[in-house]
Amino acid sequence: MTQEKTQLDPKEIYDYVKKNARLVEDYIETLGASGMQPSGGIIRPVFSAAWLEAHRKLAAWMREAGLEVRADGIGNLWGLSKGKESGPGYASGSHLDTVKEGGKFDGALGILAALSAVRFLKELYGPPRLNLEVVQLCEEEGSRFSKSFLGSRAITGNFPAEELDQSRDAEGISVRQAARACGFDPGQLAAAQRNDLAGWLELHIEQGRLLETTHTDTGIVQSITGIKHLGVVFEGQADHAGTTPMDLRSDALVAAAQAITNINSLARDLGRPAVGTVGKLSVQPGATNIVPARVELTVDIRHPDPATLAELNRRAHEICQNAAASQSCGVQVELLMEKQAAPMTPAIVKALEDCAAELGISSMPMVSGAGHDSQVMVEKIPSAMIFVPSKDGRSHSRAEFTPLEQIMPGIALLAQVFYRLAY
Amino acid sequence: MTQEKTQLDPKEIYDYVKKNARLVEDYIETLGASGMQPSGGIIRPVFSAAWLEAHRKLAAWMREAGLEVRADGIGNLWGLSKGKESGPGYASGSHLDTVKEGGKFDGALGILAALSAVRFLKELYGPPRLNLEVVQLCEEEGSRFSKSFLGSRAITGNFPAEELDQSRDAEGISVRQAARACGFDPGQLAAAQRNDLAGWLELHIEQGRLLETTHTDTGIVQSITGIKHLGVVFEGQADHAGTTPMDLRSDALVAAAQAITNINSLARDLGRPAVGTVGKLSVQPGATNIVPARVELTVDIRHPDPATLAELNRRAHEICQNAAASQSCGVQVELLMEKQAAPMTPAIVKALEDCAAELGISSMPMVSGAGHDSQVMVEKIPSAMIFVPSKDGRSHSRAEFTPLEQIMPGIALLAQVFYRLAY
Numbered sequence: 001m002t003q004e005k006t007q008l009d010p011k012e013i014y015d016y017v018k019k020n021a022r023l024v025e026d027y028i029e030t031l032g033a034s035g036m037q038p039s040g041g042i043i044r045p046v047f048s049a050a051w052l053e054a055h056r057k058l059a060a061w062m063r064e065a066g067l068e069v070r071a072d073g074i075g076n077l078w079g080l081s082k083g084k085e086s087g088p089g090y091a092s093g094s095h096l097d098t099v100k101e102g103g104k105f106d107g108a109l110g111i112l113a114a115l116s117a118v119r120f121l122k123e124l125y126g127p128p129r130l131n132l133e134v135v136q137l138c139e140e141e142g143s144r145f146s147k148s149f150l151g152s153r154a155i156t157g158n159f160p161a162e163e164l165d166q167s168r169d170a171e172g173i174s175v176r177q178a179a180r181a182c183g184f185d186p187g188q189l190a191a192a193q194r195n196d197l198a199g200w201l202e203l204h205i206e207q208g209r210l211l212e213t214t215h216t217d218t219g220i221v222q223s224i225t226g227i228k229h230l231g232v233v234f235e236g237q238a239d240h241a242g243t244t245p246m247d248l249r250s251d252a253l254v255a256a257a258q259a260i261t262n263i264n265s266l267a268r269d270l271g272r273p274a275v276g277t278v279g280k281l282s283v284q285p286g287a288t289n290i291v292p293a294r295v296e297l298t299v300d301i302r303h304p305d306p307a308t309l310a311e312l313n314r315r316a317h318e319i320c321q322n323a324a325a326s327q328s329c330g331v332q333v334e335l336l337m338e339k340q341a342a343p344m345t346p347a348i349v350k351a352l353e354d355c356a357a358e359l360g361i362s363s364m365p366m367v368s369g370a371g372h373d374s375q376v377m378v379e380k381i382p383s384a385m386i387f388v389p390s391k392d393g394r395s396h397s398r399a400e401f402t403p404l405e406q407i408m409p410g411i412a413l414l415a416q417v418f419y420r421l422a423y
Numbered sequence: 424m425t426q427e428k429t430q431l432d433p434k435e436i437y438d439y440v441k442k443n444a445r446l447v448e449d450y451i452e453t454l455g456a457s458g459m460q461p462s463g464g465i466i467r468p469v470f471s472a473a474w475l476e477a478h479r480k481l482a483a484w485m486r487e488a489g490l491e492v493r494a495d496g497i498g499n500l501w502g503l504s505k506g507k508e509s510g511p512g513y514a515s516g517s518h519l520d521t522v523k524e525g526g527k528f529d530g531a532l533g534i535l536a537a538l539s540a541v542r543f544l545k546e547l548y549g550p551p552r553l554n555l556e557v558v559q560l561c562e563e564e565g566s567r568f569s570k571s572f573l574g575s576r577a578i579t580g581n582f583p584a585e586e587l588d589q590s591r592d593a594e595g596i597s598v599r600q601a602a603r604a605c606g607f608d609p610g611q612l613a614a615a616q617r618n619d620l621a622g623w624l625e626l627h628i629e630q631g632r633l634l635e636t637t638h639t640d641t642g643i644v645q646s647i648t649g650i651k652h653l654g655v656v657f658e659g660q661a662d663h664a665g666t667t668p669m670d671l672r673s674d675a676l677v678a679a680a681q682a683i684t685n686i687n688s689l690a691r692d693l694g695r696p697a698v699g700t701v702g703k704l705s706v707q708p709g710a711t712n713i714v715p716a717r718v719e720l721t722v723d724i725r726h727p728d729p730a731t732l733a734e735l736n737r738r739a740h741e742i743c744q745n746a747a748a749s750q751s752c753g754v755q756v757e758l759l760m761e762k763q764a765a766p767m768t769p770a771i772v773k774a775l776e777d778c779a780a781e782l783g784i785s786s787m788p789m790v791s792g793a794g795h796d797s798q799v800m801v802e803k804i805p806s807a808m809i810f811v812p813s814k815d816g817r818s819h820s821r822a823e824f825t826p827l828e829q830i831m832p833g834i835a836l837l838a839q840v841f842y843r844l845a846y
Contacts, residue, residue, distance in 0.1 A: 208666030225665060229711055239816055241700035241723045242648060242792030243631030246691040248816075253701055257683035264677045268669040277664035278676055279711050281704065288652055288702050288721040288759075298711040300664045336711075369665030393662055393671075 010358040013419065014412040016120050021404050024411065027112040031057055032104030041101030041398035046139040046150065047075065047178035054096055055182075058111065058136050065119035067134060073188030074154040075179050077136035081118045081128055083422065088198035089131025090422050092117070092414060095140035095151065095373060102141075103400025105205045109388070109407065111136050113203040117415035121423065130198070130422040137373050144169045144178075152376035154192040161189055199348055199421060200383040202374045203410050205402055209393035210366065217409040219366035219387030220352045223304040224375040225273065226341030228313050230299040232259065232320050235330040238285055238293035250328045253283055253292035258323035263299060266315055273367040274312060276301045304341045304367045342375035348384035348417075355416040361409040370395075386410050433781045436842065437835040439543050444827050447834065450535040454480055455527030464524030464821035469562040469573065470498065470601035477519055478605075481534065481559055488542035490557060496611030497577040498602050500559035504541045504551055506845065511621035512554025513845050515540070515837060518563035518574065518796060525564075526823025528628045532811070532830065534559050536626040540838035544846065553621070553845040560796050567592045567601075575799035577615040584612055622771055622844060623806040625797045626833050628825055632816035633789065640832040642789035642810030643775045646727040647798040648696065649764030651736050653722040655682065655743050658753040661708055661716035673751045676706055676715035681746035686722060689738055696790040697735060699724045727764045727790045765798035768805035771840075775807055778839040784832040793818075809833050 034057065035042040035050030044050045055077055062069045062079030071077050083089055094110025114134040121128065137155075142148030145167045153159040164176040164186050176186045206212075211219055236252035260278045267276030281297040299316055303309040317333050324331035356363035366387055377383045388410040391401040457480065458465045458473030467473045478500055485492045485502030494500050506512055517533025537557040544551065560578075565571030568590045576582040587599040587609050599609045629635075634642055659675035683701045690699030704720040722739055726732040740756050747754035779786040789810055800806045811833040814824040 206666060207663045208668075209662075209671055210666075210668070213671070227665070239632075240630045240793060240818060241698060241702055242650070242725050242794075243629060243633075243818075244698070244792070244816060245631075245633070245695045246687070246698060247695075248632055248636070251687070251700075253683060253704065254687045257680035257687075257701075260676060260680035261684060264669070264674070264680075272668045272670075275664060275667070275669060277674075277712070277714055278680075279664055279706070279713050279715060280709050281676065281706050283702070283704050286703050288723050289700070290702050291700055292702060300711050302665050369667070370663060371665075393667060395663055395666075 017412040044098040045144040046097040072192035075138040075184045076151045079134040081132040083130040090199045091133040092201040093135030095137045128422040152373040156380040157193040200377045200381045203386040205390045206387040207395035211389040217361040218363045221385035224342040224368040225302040226309040227339040229337040231334040234295045239291040241289040252295040255327040255329045256295040262319040344384040345382035440835045467521040468567040469520040495615035498561035498607045499574045502557040504555040506554040513622045514556040515624040516558030518560045551845040575796040579803040580616040623800040626809040628813045629810040630818035634812040640784040641786045644808035647765040647791040648725040649732045650762040652760040654757040657718045662714040664712040675718040678750040678752045679718040685742040767807040771807035
C-alpha cells in the first residue's frame with residue numbers, strides 16, 4: 001500500500017475538495033436550517049424535533065454518498081464506506097446538538113467535513129482498503145441532560161445503563177424516553193460500544209483566535225486541556241457605605257476583586273496555554289450604599305499538564321484565602337467540576353502533521369482549551385483533532401463563522417490522512 | 424434667664440430622664456408595632472395605613488403631654504409646648520417612615536426623643552420661655568416617591584408645588600393623592616414653610632459602629648457628608664474561557680476588579696471620614712466558561728469637605744479609565760446622584776458640646792456619613808444633630824437596635840440643650 005500512496009499527487013485530493021466547495025456549503029446551510037430561530041441562532045438540543053430533522057438530513061446525504069447507514073441504540077448515526085479488506089477501520093465526525101442560540105459550525109462542521117472527505121475519496125478512488133466511517137455523535141454540549149458526551153461515552157463503553165433513566169432534562173424526561181421518542185432503542189446501548197476502530201479523527205472550529213491571528217490554515221491538536229471549575233464564596237459584613245469607616249469593614253467584593261486580579265495574573269504569568277477566568281459573580285445585598293456582605297464567583301482554570309493544573313488549583317485556593325484574610329472575610333472554595341487533560345495519540349497527530357506538509361497547507365500544534373468528544377474517544381481509540389479557524393474566535397453564538405476557503409484545507413487534510421491510513 | 428440656668432443642677436434633668444426610661448421604651452415598642460411584619464421588620468412607607476396609624480399614636484401622645492397638636496399641608500405633625508414669651512423658638516424631631524423591612528429606631532427614635540425631652544422639661548419646669556416643638560417629618564427614606572425629604576423640604580420652602588402631582592409612587596399615585604387620602608390638605612403646602620424657628624435639633628441612631636467601638640455615649644455631628652454616586656460600565660469582549668489565551672482577552676471583570684481595589688485604596692489612604700464603596704455589580708454574559716464582556720457597577724464616594732470630594736471624584740474617574748485601559752476595555756462613567764455636604768451650625772454644635780460636658784456624658788465630634796433631614800433644615804434653620812449608638816452599626820434592618828441605657832444620655836442631652844436655649 002505504501003507504494004500506492006507515494007504515487008498519489010496530494011494536489012489531486014486538495015483540488016477535488018476545492019472544486020466541490022459548493023456542496024460543502026450546501027451541507028452547512030441546509031443542516032443549519034434545522035433549529036434555526038428568527039434571531040439567526042440555532043436551538044438544536046439532542047433528541048429534539050430540530051435535532052431529529054437534522055439527523056434525517058444527514059442520513060439521506062450519507063446514502064446519497066453510497067454509505068451504509070445505521071443508528072445505534074443511543075442515537076449515534078453511522079455512515080460506512082465499506083473497506084475491501086476486513087480489520088479495524090477509521091472513523092471521523094462530531095456532534096449535531098447545539099447550545100441555545102448556537103451557530104452552524106460547532107459540531108456540525110465536523111460531521112459534514114467527515115462526510116465530504118469520505119465521499120470525495122470514494123468518488124476519486126472507489127472503496128477504501130479499510131472501513132471508513134462518518135459519525136454523528138448524539139450529544140456533546142450538555143445543554144439538555146445533566147451529563148454530556150452521551151454518544152462518545154456509549155461508543156467507548158463509558159455510559160452506565162442506569163444513566164438512561166437517572167439522567168433527566170428540565171422537564172423530567174429521561175434519556176431513555178427521549179431517545180425512544182426519536183425511534184432509537186436504548187435497550188441496545190451495550191451494542192453501541194465499538195472495539196473495532198483503529199483510529200478516530202474530529203475536525204472542529206477552533207473557538208479561539210489563534211489560527212486567525214497567525215493566518216494559519218489548520219491547528220493540529222496535541223492535547224485537550226484539563227479543567228477545574230471552582231465555586232468561591234466570600235463572606236463579609238453588610239454595613240452602611242456612608243457610616244462605616246474603611247478600616248472597620250469586611251467588604252466581600254474588595255476581597256473578591258483581589259482574587260480576580262491575582263487569578264488573572266497567575267494564569268498570565270504562567271503563559272500559554274494556562275488560562276484562569278472568573279466568569280460569573282454575584283453580590284449581596286447589592287445596593288449602591290451598602291458594603292457587600294457576600295460575593296459568589298466561579299473560577300475556571302485550565303492546563304493540559306496535570307501537574308501544572310494541580311499547581312494552578314493550589315495557588316487559586318491560596319489566592320482566595322489570602323484575599324479573604326486581607327479584608328477580614330470568610331471564604332469557602334468548592335470544586336464544582338473537573339476534567340482530566342487528554343493527550344491526543346502521537347501516531348495520529350504525526351500522520352496529520354505529515355499530511356499537512358504534503359498538501360502544502362500551514363498547520364500549528366495546538367492545545368484545545370475547550371472540551372470535545374475526542375477526549376472521551378481517546379480513552380479507548382487512537383485519536384486526534386483538526387482545528388479550522390473561527391472568525392473572531394466566536395462560538396456558541398449565532399456569530400460563529402468560518403468562511404468556506406478556510407474550511408477546505410481542513411477537509412483536504414482529513415481526506416489526505418484517511419487516504420494515507422485506509423486506502 | 425441666665426441666672427435660672429446656673430441654678431439648675433444638670434443631674435436633675437438626667438435623673439428624671441432615667442427615671443422615666445420605661446415611658447420611652449413604651450413609646451418605642453408601641454410605635455414600632457405600626458407596620459411590623461411577621462419577620463420582625465417594619466414596612467411603613469409615607470402615607471400608608473401603617474404610617475397613618477403611627478401618626479395618630481404620636482398625636483395622642485403629644486396631646487397627653489400637654490402639647491398643642493396640628494398637621495401641616497404635607498403631613499408633618501407638630502406638637503407645640505407653648506412658650507411664655509413670643510419670638511423664634513426651637514424644634515426637634517425626625518421622620519416616621521421606614522425603608523422596607525426597617526427597624527424601630529431609624530427616624531422614629533428622633534421623634535420620640537424630642538417628645539420625651541419636651542414632655543420631661545414641661546413636667547419638671549412648666550412651660551418654656553420660648554416655643555418648643557416636637558415634629559414628625561413626613562418622609563425621609565425615599566422608598567416610596569422618586570424624591571425624598573418631603574417634610575423638611577416643605578418646612579424650608581424647597582418643595583415646588585408641581586412636585587405634588589409629578590412625583591408618583593410605583594402604582595402611579597401622586598404625592599397630592601396620597602397626602603389627601605390621609606386627610607391632609609396639600610393645597611396648604613406653602614403654609615407649611617416655617618420662617619420662625621431659631622434652631623433645629625435631630626437625634627438619630629448612628630447607623631455605624633464608631634460610638635459602640637469607642638464606648639462613647641453620644642456623637643455630636645459637625646457636618647453631614649457630601650455624596651456622589653457614579654454608574655460605571657466596563658465593556659470588554661465575550662470569549663471562550665478555554666480557547667482564548669490570557670494575552671488576547673479584553674476581560675471587563677478584570678478591569679472592574681482593578682477599579683474596585685483602587686477605589687478602596689484611595690478612600691483608605693485618605694483616611695476617615697473619606698469612604699468609597701462599590702456596592703452593586705453585575706457581569707454579562709455571566710457564565711463560568713465565558714470571559715466577561717460587560718460589567719456594570721456603582722461607586723459611592725463621600726466626604727464632608729467639598730474640595731476633597733471633588734478630588735475623590737476626579738481620582739475615581741481616573742482609576743476607572745486606567746483599569747479599562749489596562750485590559751483593552753472601554754469604559755463609561757456617569758454621575759447618578761450627588762448631595763452637597765452640609766456643615767451643621769457651629770453655635771448649636773457648641774451648645775450641645777457644652778451641655779454634654781455639664782451632664783457628664785461622653786461625646787465625640789462626628790461626621791454623618793448618611794443623609795438626614797437636618798441637611799435640608801440647615802439650609803434655612805440653625806441646626807445640629809445628636810447621634811446615639813447603633814448595636815453592631817445595624818440600620819435599615821430589623822436587627823437595628825439601641826439599648827435603653829444608650830438612649831437615655833441622648834434624650835438628657837436634648838433636654839439639657841432645650842433647657843439652655845428655651846427656658
